[in-house]
Amino acid sequence: MQDLEARLTALESHVESLERGARRWRRASIVLCAGLVATFVLAATALNSETIKARRLEIVDDAGKVVMLADTTEGAGRLSLWSSSGANVARLGANEHGGDFIMWNAQGRVVGSLYATAEGARIEANAADGKGTAALDAATGLTQIALTDADNKPIVRAAVEQMSGLFQVLGSNGQPAATVGSRAGGGFVVVHNDAGSEVGSILVREDGTGKLLLADGKQPNVLLETGADGGGALQLLHTTRVIAGLGGTASGGLLNLMGPEGRPVVILGKASNAPGGALAIRDNAGVRVARIGIDADGFGEMAVYGEGATRKKVLNARDE
Incomplete structure (x- = not known):
């Protein structure tokens, strides 16, 4: 009888121990479930939120190296990119006039940029060794392209200004x-x-x-x-003065040779009063002294003139 009572007492103690353990597990399970529920609720809230705020956002590769960084500088936003070799190759930011983009090659040399200016925007492209650039500027009333040589001296410029x-x-x-x-x-x-x-x-x-x-x-x-x-x-000129002139009109050609006073001293061209050409010789004052031409009947004629362009002697082919 005593053995039976002892076994019942031991069994009762074991049951009470199991109940106490079960209560502890239930309490732990409740806390764990509550934590999981809270986590899922917070995650769902973050995913559905319209705004995510952060001062710095890093994107890393499988090795843990940063390949993209979003942060701020001097109150403006900035986005930087790194290549697989670890070189900083691009940056998107802002300046006092607007947007700003810069690009580097794998050796760290600037090879391209695009940024806002006070009057518009500027695009620059640079050679890998830094020798030679091309730039495009767009500003109010002016658009231009400039190229430089290996010494970075300007060699070509193209511009559009005032519709020209x-x-x-x-x-x-x-x-x-x-x-x-x-x-x-x-x-x-x-x-x-x-x-x-x-x-x-x-x-x-x-x-x-x-x-x-x-x-x-x-x-x-x-x-x-x-x-x-x-x-x-x-026209042929000397010290801005015309010394010879050759012209062409509907009636024919005309050649003028000028003297030191700027007046014609030799005139060769179509005769105005005869069917043919004429050669007139004048002095420095522009006064006629000789003429070779054709008379009204088509005969050759040579005449010399005296003072006041007075006709003195005439030699005409009809007189032969």
């Missing part, structure tokens, strides 16, 4: 060597010497006629023009 285009090739001294552009009426081409002085140009006037000018860098020497009537003219 301009293309320049620069010399080693930075002065324009050749310029091509447009203006009212048409286009123009200008060639310069090493000093930057104009030595040649061709252009279209506002009336649609053309003009060609050759110079010695100080003053014009040769001028070739076309006229609105279909004719043309060639």
